[in-house]
Amino acid sequence: MNGTRVLVLNSGSSSLKYQLLDMADGSRLASGLVERIGEGPVADHTAALSKVSEELAAQGLGLDSPELAAVGHRVVHGGTRFTEPTLITDEVVAEIEKLVPLAPLHNPANITGIKVARELRPDLPQVAVFDTAFHSTMPESAARYAIDTEVADAHGVRRYGFHGTSHAYVSRATAELLGKDLAEVNTIVLHLGNGASASAVRGGVCVDTSMGLTPLEGLVMGTRSGDLDPAVVFHLARVGGLSTDEIDALLNKRSGLIGLCGDNDMREITRRMDEGDEAARLAFEVYIHRLRKYIGAYTAVLGRVDAIAFTAGVGENAAHVREAALRDLSALGIVVDGERNAVRGGSARLISADDSRVAVAVVPTDEELEIANEAYALVNA
Incomplete structure (x- = not known):
């Protein structure tokens, strides 16, 4: 794969944040935020991502660029199913949808962003990166709540943790600083x-x-x-x-x-x-x-x-x-x-x-x- 650019999408219920990075040197080529999705001129996430595409194209950084290697999607909740970055397929989307009860305010919007991006660039590898993944290494003694095990397992009740990408980045950057x-x-x-x-x-x-x-x-x-x-x-x-x-x-x-x-x-x-x-x-x-x-x-x-x-x-x-x-x-x-x-x-x-x-x-x-x-x-x- 020759491309070195990654488009990062953070899709919320009424907003879409994006950054385009060049992994050759970690530089930011573009970033932005589309707000008030569902109101006014930005009718839905398809319109929002089209707007992002237009903004990038105006800077000579279009989504059709051969330099684009992948799209990385922030997904809030991966449950116990997703503990590392995952290449997105139809089956993966279906599994993320099953986790909506654990993150009803976040995962649906994340899924919408994934679906729209896949429609626009079905040929491009798209990767889900989960907020919960970094914390999946917690021992059971830390992850378990002291409630009936059968009830907990039946309803996915355990400690998952969030902000995982931040904790991963900062812990590594701290070691580098030292x-x-x-x-x-x-x-x-x-x-x-x-x-x-x-x-x-x-x-x-x-x-x-x-x-x-x-x-x-x-x-x-x-x-x-x-x-x-x-x-x-x-x-x-x-x-x-x-x-x-x-x-x-x-x-x-x-x-x-x-x-x-x-x-x-x-x-x-x-x-x-x-x-x-x-x-x-x-x-x-x-x-x-x-x-x-x-x-x-x-x-x-x-x-x-x-x-x-x-x-x-x-x-x-x-x-x-x-x-x-x-x-x-x-x-x-x-x-x-x-x-x-x-x-x-x-x-x-x-x-x-x-x-x-x-x-x-x-x-x-x-x-x-x-x-x-x-x-x-x-x-x-």
């Missing part, structure tokens, strides 16, 4: 965006992660509650009279930071804290408390931690979040250098003090590059 072989490095990756997750990665292999059956479990997020006593759901239904759908909306869309203080933007919460807003301060403290709990837990899971890596919007840009999360953890070998932490930058960098046994890094994530790398490697295998 100048060490990936197999030698144990890393706690903290993907802190509006959605947030932590992972414990031993030698490049995920052994635990904070999200579970769905992206609701784990850290406090922008609008999601994170960890919660399951009986809260029963209480809200029995005492509060809320329906299942109402509780779902509450925990996913009206909880987390926005539920605690009415804002889910860390910059706005910080501004409010600086002005003495107590609700904003409590939201921040709850957020940090949960984050510190997971750092401690994953230190125990890994036994030896070589690096802690912060990534995504909050992780990469909010120095005060990083400082608060790791404050007074010298007993664990973690010491942040205040001046290094305060420096903003767009590249991977160390912010730990010289005497810190554990390296602390800020590593910008690149999920599109990870998807492109995995897709390109598969079609050239």
